[in-house]
Each structure stands twice: as C-alpha cells, then as structure tokens.
Amino acid sequence: MDIDNGYYLAKFQNLTDLEKVLSQGPWIVYEQYLTVQPWSIEFSPLQLYPDMVIKILWEIGGIIGRVAKLDFNTNNGVRDRFTRMAAYVNLGKALISQILINGVLQKIEYEYLPTVCFSCGHYGYNQEICPNLVKDQRRTTEDITGEKMIQENRPEQRESTVITNSNAYGPWMLVERRN
Numbered sequence: 001m002d003i004d005n006g007y008y009l010a011k012f013q014n015l016t017d018l019e020k021v022l023s024q025g026p027w028i029v030y031e032q033y034l035t036v037q038p039w040s041i042e043f044s045p046l047q048l049y050p051d052m053v054i055k056i057l058w059e060i061g062g063i064i065g066r067v068a069k070l071d072f073n074t075n076n077g078v079r080d081r082f083t084r085m086a087a088y089v090n091l092g093k094a095l096i097s098q099i100l101i102n103g104v105l106q107k108i109e110y111e112y113l114p115t116v117c118f119s120c121g122h123y124g125y126n127q128e129i130c131p132n133l134v135k136d137q138r139r140t141t142e143d144i145t146g147e148k149m150i151q152e153n154r155p156e157q158r159e160s161t162v163i164t165n166s167n168a169y170g171p172w173m174l175v176e177r178r179n
Helices: 015-023 051-064 131-136 155-161
Strands: 027-029 032-034 066-071 084-088 098-101 104-107 138-142 148-152
Antiparallel strands (some): 066 084, 138 148
C-alpha cells in the first residue's frame, strides 16, 4: 500500500517471508534500491528523510570533513543519484576521492576547487608541478659494487618509475559547472 513520499506498507502473512525480506535486503527492484524495515511508532510518512538516513549521510560526510549541511534536493529529481553536502575539508591533506560503502566504491566529487593535483590528490597545484611526484622521480638503486646511488629519472622515464594508483584521483573529482 502506498503511504506517500515513496514509502510503502507491506503486510506479510508468513513470518518466514517477513524474516527473509528483513534479513536479506536491501533489494533491487527495477534498478532501484528497496530498503525494508519493520514499522516503528516513531515513523511518519510525512517526514521526507528518516532520521537513520540523515545520520548515515552525516557519518559518510564526516569521513571527508566536518559536515556543515546536507542538501535534500535529491528528492525533487534534480539530483537523484547522489547526495550533496557542504563540509569543511582540510586542504592541507590529500582529498578523499573514494570511499567504500557496503562493499561498493563510491566516488567523491568536489565543487569550487580550481586546482587539484590528480597525482597525489592535494589542492593548490596540478600534476605537472606536483612536489610528491618530483620526490618519487628519484629512486635509490644498488650498483654492482653494492653501493647505493641516486638515479634521477628523465621525463621520458617518469611513467615507468612512478607507481601510483591511476584510478585514485582524476578530473572526475571536480564537478563541472553548468551555466
């Protein structure tokens, strides 16, 4: 039975079916997640976002930084596949580009950050002048005599000597502004 705001009431005649539905979800129906919870006295179909969802979003945002506010326009169809939030982020550290939620890697996108290094994830410079990339371009190797020497990598050698997770950072981290 439809009870407003995307909530439905389901009644089970068999306790085994009820336990299966509650314990084996969330379910995917027509490519949409369906979360089933037992009814509680605090539930109100008039409340657009249940308290549990809000708490989860605040916790996810807390991984990235200190959350200032959540944007709930996701329900009106403007943003139906992601949540937008304002958070205080420490720009002195590498940006968090992805988080693992229930075994699924979720990408984090940032607004209003003009310069991000896609090599190390830091704000304020780009990959061409990344100080971390310059440090990695020097490597120590042992020569035949066993003495350590520092070998400077020439630009043509960079790709083979710098080992990074190429999927960790990229242009996808920055929201493209539409006019």
